[in-house]
Amino acid sequence: MNLFSQQAYFQNKFSELHFQFYDKVDSTNEKCKEMCRNDECKNWVVVANAQSRGRGRYGRTWESQAKNIYISFSIKNPFVNDIVTLNFYLGVMLYRAVIHSFPEIEKNLTLKWPNDLYFNDKKLAGILIENVDNELRWIVVGMGINVYASANEIPDIATSLAIEGVREESMRTKVISCLLEEVYTRTTVEDYRELFWKYSGKTQNGVYSYTKGNKIYRGVLQCLHDDGSVTICDVEGQKIHIVV
Known part of the structure; x- marks a missing residue:
């Protein structure tokens, strides 16, 4: 279903x-910041429905197809002096939005540091956080979620809800609705590092x-350290500390 037909609903x-x-x-x-x-x-x-110069971390760009979710939203920063908690918070919101939309895939989903969502070992969604002002009072959060893309339309390291067998009517509308509910209506403050x-x-x-x-x-x-960094053990048994 074309998202344009859902404007009145949202x-x-x-x-x-x-x-x-x-x-x-x-x-x-960029449009949201404007x-x-x-x-x-x-x-x-x-x-x-699509974007021609979508961006991810490290300035990566890609041509986005009209089969997925491309959404950006502005929020008053709930963690002005704590970018680490903000990152954890948004990851948790994304995870919950997908789980609440399709609870049957919960066993396959995982957050991957610093702010990606994976289905088993393949990337399903990602987050990009950008400042609106120097004081970090307002931020713009961009999320890309693979929904209807087929295997030959995305890289081998990625997947989509459709590829993984989730086939429902209006999947994009459902996920966006759950995401906005999580971000704009949830009032409970939680330990987002622990949840991440x-x-x-x-x-x-x-x-x-x-x-x-x-x-x-x-x-x-x-x-997962308090400052938002992580320690991993690589395939050779070496411990490596990584900062965002």
Whole structure:
């Protein structure tokens, strides 16, 4: 289902939010930051069917297809002086949104440090956090979630809900709705570091890839430190400390 047909649904359900829907944009994050600069006191949500210059960590870019979720939203930073907790918090929100949408796949999902969501050993979703102002009062959060993409449309290291057998009507609408509920309506303050560790269980028992500088290490997650860094044990038995 085309997300354009769901605009009224989202606006009615989340009347306090301000939505912008696009068929294709360069980057939902850039569009959302533009909205914030024009009126930073609003909670903006930008959704696109596709984006031509989506970005990830380390400045990576990619051409995004019209079969997935490309969403960016602005929020008043709940952790202005604690970027580490903010990172954990957003990872937990993403994990919960997918689990609440499709509880049958919970056993296969895991958060992977620093802020990716994996289905077993393949990437399902990622997060990009950017500042709106120098004081970090408002931030823009971009999320990309593979939904309907087929195996020949995404890299071998990635997967999608459809590839993993999740086939329901309006999957994108369902996930976006759950995500916005988690971010904008949840009021309980929790220990997000502890929850991130809990939801990253598979990476504590399996070998995953981690980037340190220009080098990629394959290893098992050993420890999630209070400062947001991690220690992994690589395939050669060497312990490696990695900072975001």
